[in-house]
Amino acid sequence: MSRWMRAVALTLALCCAGPAAACGLQVEVLYTTTAYDAPPAAVPVLVRLQGEHDAPVRTRLPQRSGGHWLRLSCAQRVGDGDRQLVVDGPDSLGPITLYPPGAAPSVLPVRHDPDAPRRVRGWALALPNGWPTGSVAYVHAAGSSAEPIALRVVPAQVLAREASALAWRAQAAAAVLAALALAMLLIHLRHRDLLYLSYAGYCVCAASYMVVLAGAEGSVLAGFASHGATGRWALATLGLALQLVFTRRVLELDRLVPTGARVIGVLFALQFALLALLLVARAHVHGWYPSAVNVLLMLGAPLVLAIAAIAWHRGAAYAGYYLVGWTPLVAIAALVGAHRLGVVNAPWASALLAPAAVMEALVLAFALTRQATHRRRIRDRLRASNERDALTGAPNAVALTRLLDAWRDLGALGSRSYAVILVDLAAFDAFCGQHGLPAANAVLCQTHARLRATMNEHDTLARIGGARFAIVREGGRAEAERLAQALVEAIAARPFHVDGASHAVVACTGVAMAVRGEPVGRLMQHARQALAASIGRDGASSPEAVPDVGTVPWLRAPRVHAPYGETPRAFTADA
Numbered sequence: 001m002s003r004w005m006r007a008v009a010l011t012l013a014l015c016c017a018g019p020a021a022a023c024g025l026q027v028e029v030l031y032t033t034t035a036y037d038a039p040p041a042a043v044p045v046l047v048r049l050q051g052e053h054d055a056p057v058r059t060r061l062p063q064r065s066g067g068h069w070l071r072l073s074c075a076q077r078v079g080d081g082d083r084q085l086v087v088d089g090p091d092s093l094g095p096i097t098l099y100p101p102g103a104a105p106s107v108l109p110v111r112h113d114p115d116a117p118r119r120v121r122g123w124a125l126a127l128p129n130g131w132p133t134g135s136v137a138y139v140h141a142a143g144s145s146a147e148p149i150a151l152r153v154v155p156a157q158v159l160a161r162e163a164s165a166l167a168w169r170a171q172a173a174a175a176v177l178a179a180l181a182l183a184m185l186l187i188h189l190r191h192r193d194l195l196y197l198s199y200a201g202y203c204v205c206a207a208s209y210m211v212v213l214a215g216a217e218g219s220v221l222a223g224f225a226s227h228g229a230t231g232r233w234a235l236a237t238l239g240l241a242l243q244l245v246f247t248r249r250v251l252e253l254d255r256l257v258p259t260g261a262r263v264i265g266v267l268f269a270l271q272f273a274l275l276a277l278l279l280v281a282r283a284h285v286h287g288w289y290p291s292a293v294n295v296l297l298m299l300g301a302p303l304v305l306a307i308a309a310i311a312w313h314r315g316a317a318y319a320g321y322y323l324v325g326w327t328p329l330v331a332i333a334a335l336v337g338a339h340r341l342g343v344v345n346a347p348w349a350s351a352l353l354a355p356a357a358v359m360e361a362l363v364l365a366f367a368l369t370r371q372a373t374h375r376r377r378i379r380d381r382l383r384a385s386n387e388r389d390a391l392t393g394a395p396n397a398v399a400l401t402r403l404l405d406a407w408r409d410l411g412a413l414g415s416r417s418y419a420v421i422l423v424d425l426a427a428f429d430a431f432c433g434q435h436g437l438p439a440a441n442a443v444l445c446q447t448h449a450r451l452r453a454t455m456n457e458h459d460t461l462a463r464i465g466g467a468r469f470a471i472v473r474e475g476g477r478a479e480a481e482r483l484a485q486a487l488v489e490a491i492a493a494r495p496f497h498v499d500g501a502s503h504a505v506v507a508c509t510g511v512a513m514a515v516r517g518e519p520v521g522r523l524m525q526h527a528r529q530a531l532a533a534s535i536g537r538d539g540a541s542s543p544e545a546v547p548d549v550g551t552v553p554w555l556r557a558p559r560v561h562a563p564y565g566e567t568p569r570a571f572t573a574d575a
Contacts, residue, residue: 095143
């Protein structure tokens with residue numbers, strides 16, 4: 001029983017003795033008007049701050065070109081080698097000189113001593129002879145910064161654990177982000193969409209930043225690490241800029257929220273300007289650059305999230321993935337920025353940054369992979385479909401309708417916009433009656449071959465009846481209009497040879513852009529109206545109603561397509 005009582009008493013004594021080991025750091029910011037080569041003992045105190053136990057002491061230093069002197073004292077004695085003085089702050093404060101009690105001064109440059117525990121922001125300063133009670137130490141910061149700094153006395157083993165945990169989190173996050181970047185790059189090579197490329201670039205920058213945080217010695221990013229704050233800030237700023245490009249595309253802002261697209265464009269321009277200024281001015285902007293980036297982040301993050309919410313409300317279903325992935329990361333990043341600006345006291349927020357970045361990347365990568373898989377499944381299903389035109393082997397009208405239905409659902413996942421282009425051969429019924437069905441079939445097969453040769457491998461070509469073909473092209477209106485004109489020119493470029501005779505064939509086209517939520521029937525109706533406008537008539541086009549080439553002279557020249565709702569335009573082909 002006595003042994004148990006002694007054990008309980010020892011446990012209680014250890015629990016109660018915890019606070020007694022605390023340092024209780026006191027920091028005095030000294031008022032100096034001239035440069036000093038040694039600690040100024042007899043100068044006024046500008047600010048005096050007292051820390052509680054081992055809590056860090058945070059203070060903002062005045063903007064001054066001559067550097068800053070701080071006088072420090074501890075309420076409790078610190079043994080030899082037990083603890084280290086940690087100065088958390090931007091590299092622009094350096095170099096830092098410590099005048100420890102009873103020891104020679106030591107100078108740590110901006111790139112701190114590699115033998116000391118690694119610190120991404122700030123310096124870890126050794127106390128060779130400990131810190132006797134009643135003695136003072138001086139710290140001289142040669143630089144300046146608009147951000148506040150934090151000072152604390154930390155046990156060496158705690159500092160080592162912090163560095164190890166930071167390296168482990170950063171390395172794990174970098175590995176995940178690098179894998180996602182590779183996956184997005186491969187998807188981009190398959191689909192050639194800036195949506196995937198911008199996100200791959202963002203993941204590369206985020207992974208590189210994490211590697212630099214974890215320690216880039218011996219890695220391909222050692223060059224970035226050797227540039228200190230410039231390399232880290234360049235990676236972070238470039239990643240934010242690429243994320244804005246991705247945001248504009250994934251939320252379909254140009255179509256759904258044009259004002260939001262302009263806001264994102266302004267934020268991108270500001271990020272790019274800051275990056276260019278950093279790369280040119282380098283160390284000359286270190287004093288205010290992090291503050292500018294943090295202020296821009298704190299102001300821009302709520303705007304981006306509000307724009308995403310508006311896009312989600314207007315039907316950009318990808319905005320749901322975006323909000324789920326980005327809201328925690330943006331909130332934590334803004335909290336870290338606010339902490340570094342001294343607005344809030346949240347030193348724990350930086351530890352959540354890497355997990356939040358991984359979660360965000362996984363959520364959006366899942367959505368993008370799902371979208372890419374769906375696109376591939378649609379194309380594979382179309383190629384394997386039994387709904388085929390018996391003459392040309394192309395998908396028929398039934399297969400095209402199914403494809404457009406699937407693509408409409410794909411659009412809800414945030415794919416690029418797409419267009420339907422109708423191609424009609426003028427006076428085909430008259431040609432068939434004059435030259436016979438075999439000759440007409442030969443012309444249709446040659447037309448199919450020319451159209452297919454003009455398109456790219458990702459376009460879909462279907463024969464939907466008579467002499468009418470339909471092409472589905474992903475992209476914007478301008479891209480679809482260029483393809484439509486190329487199709488007209490491909491048909492008119494040279495005569496069609498059938499049974500030893502040459503025949504001039506003229507094609508007309510109509511372009512209709514898909515609108516979110518629009519039924520396939522209405523989309524096809526718009527395409528038919530555009531086709532009718534391109535040959536100068538009202539109503540839907542039909543092969544039988546098209547006049548004979550020989551009776552209408554202007555049909556001998558190829559006609560450029562007319563997008564739905566626009567007036568048709570004619571052009572004259574070179575002889």
